[in-house]
Amino acid sequence: MGYVADIAKSLRARDTVFFGGYALYLAFSYMTFHSATVLTSAGPLGYGIEVMFSIGAMGARIVVYLICALVVRRLPKTSNSITALMTIGVAMVGFLVAGMVFQFSSAVSVDMFAPWLLLAGVLLGAGDALITLLWARFSSTLTLRAVYLFVVLCNAVSLVFYFVVTLIPSSAALPVAALLFAFSALFAKKALDARPTVEPEYSGPVFSGAVKGLWHPVLGTVILCFMSGLMLQISGQHEIPLESFQQTSLFTSAIAVVCLILPALLIKKPFNVGRIYSVALPLSAAGFLLLPIIWNAAGGIVNAFAQLGAMVAGIILWCMIADSANDTKLPSTLLFGLALACTNAAQLAGTAIGFLNAETLKQGDLVLTTVALVSVYLLLMAALLLFKDKRLASDDDEPAAQLTPEEALASRCDEIAADHQFTPRETEIFKLLAQGYTMPVISEKLFVSENTVKSHVKSIYQKLGIHVRSELIDLVNRP
Known part of the structure; x- marks a missing residue:
């Protein structure tokens, strides 16, 4: 583990704090989009309203990712300070609109505040996309092992932040999320300033080579994100108390993070991060196989399996894109923007399909069993596709000769x-x-x-x- 010590020695204490700002962003994301922690500030809004908020956020992310990817080569380079301030500005307007909705939600009808909550979701989703691209730029300045350790360790720290958030009164969730977001954006600016400046280069053949190297893992992650969005709607998650859902998510995520960090700490030789997809796929498959049997038991453990599969796949894909951008010197916004637009579109599709059909699926239902089996089949196809790619295969799998x-x-x-x-x-x-x-x-x-x-x-x-x-x-x- 000498390389870990070398990395630690090369960092100043102040830089380490700034780099940890990514954990603040992840805690904000858990609170705002992956659970109803922030929305509970307004009391019971109704599950349909929560889904509408999520769909607005996902749609805004897709649009921002695509716009940024398409215009990154045509716009003049902006300073890190301006980008961070613009990111904070967009999100703060979203927080203000959400706060207004929460303030008056009990006094007005759903028809009146629903469009405003949708607007809040759109603005927060746009801010989320912008800050994600900021941290993507930073990640692209790191080596593969360094970015893997960075992302996994920040996920571990974010779980601690999220656990603390579960202990505070629900009325404080919205301002806490706003503070986490603002500090994360400022830390991203400081983290970028601490790294060497690299001028991106674009060429058609280099971009084609990067796409050729990334499309398999992107497709695998797209499948898992679709399954994650689908599972969230059909597993009865909305019938689970928020506290139970939070505890289950914290426990299962902690186990997954520990499993992810061990390869980077224990394997000395250059490890193939793509092989860790072998962790993500069985997690999602287990969730869908258990779906017809235990439904939403144990605080939503079935749903947690599917969410973990998407989380692990997302971490791996993030590292692979960052490594590709670092290696090819292509604009990180281009590579991350296109890939994340695809994964968010898949999650949006899964969420919409699951929400529209959730009422027709019940525990033990034949249709539900069919959904589970088809989902496992798709995951198997993803596994065959991913591990057929020699770039994602382990060198140890080659036969001796x-x-x-x-x-x-x-x-x-x-x-x-x-x-x-x-x-x-x-x-x-x-x-x-x-x-x-x-x-x-x-x-x-x-x-x-x-x-x-x-x-x-x-x-x-x-x-x-x-x-x-x-x-x-x-x-x-x-x-």
């Missing part, structure tokens, strides 16, 4: 890469350097810019303590 000279060279490069803690992309470029390829050729093979290749080669030379290609060849050929 007599190595050819090319395979022996690759094996020797893997050993050196593991000993010097190369990133996956550095390992890939290291192998091509050892085979004698030039930087322009490597750039074409990997669909990245030549400047990106030069940056990785410089890092490889520094880690090996060498200065020229001949020293690299000697090192590889040394017994």
Whole structure:
């Protein structure tokens, strides 16, 4: 675990606090969108109103993600301060509208305050998308292992914040959520300022290569997000007391976070984060298999399984997109915007379909059993699709065989890469350097810019303590 200590030593205490601002955002998200914690400030609004709020937020996220992805290359670069202030401004208007609705919800009819609550959902969803893209920019400045540790640890810390929130009076939930959001946006600005500035580069072939590398995990996560939205509506979640739902979510999420953090702490060699999809898929499948049997028992444990599957898949996808943006120097807003628009659209579709059909599905119902089996089948298809992709497969799954000279060279490069803690992309470029390829050729093979290749080669030379290609060849050929 020396690499963890190295990361910790390289950070100043102040920077560590700012980086933890992502945990504040996650706690805000749990309160506002993943449970009814914030909406309970207004008392019983009705489940249909809560779903309308969620749908408004998801729709706004999709629009903001797509707009930002499409215009990121055409707009002049704005400072981190302006972006953070704009993000806070949009969200604060949403909080004000929501506060107004909560204040008068008991005195006016549902028909009067429902459009205003929908507007609050739209504004908070737009603010949520903007702050997500801020933290995406920060994540894209980290290596794969670093961003994985960052995201998982922030998820762990956010559970602590969320637990504290469950202890406060419900009337304080809305202002607490507003404070969490504002501080998270400010910390995101400070965290970006603390990282080296990297000018994004765009080229068609590089973008095509990134899409080719990411579409399998995006599709897998889309399926899980659709299932998550569907399960939330058909599992009887709205019949569960909020306290029970919160406790179940906290407990199951804590277990999932522990399972996620162990690979990064215990595996020394460069680990393939995509393999952790093997955790997400069984979690969701278990939820749907149990659905016809235990319905909403144990505080919504069935629903929690499906939500955890989507959460784990979302964490993995976040890390893979951040690593791709870091590696290719493509604008992070472009990659994250397109991918997150897809996952939110899938969750929106699952939520809408589940809500419209929830009343026709009852525990033990034949239709419900059919839904569960079809869902498991779709998850199985997602598993086959993901693990058929060799980039998401484990190197340990390859059968033992007599190595050819090319395979022996690759094996020797893997050993050196593991000993010097190369990133996956550095390992890939290291192998091509050892085979004698030039930087322009490597750039074409990997669909990245030549400047990106030069940056990785410089890092490889520094880690090996060498200065020229001949020293690299000697090192590889040394017994």
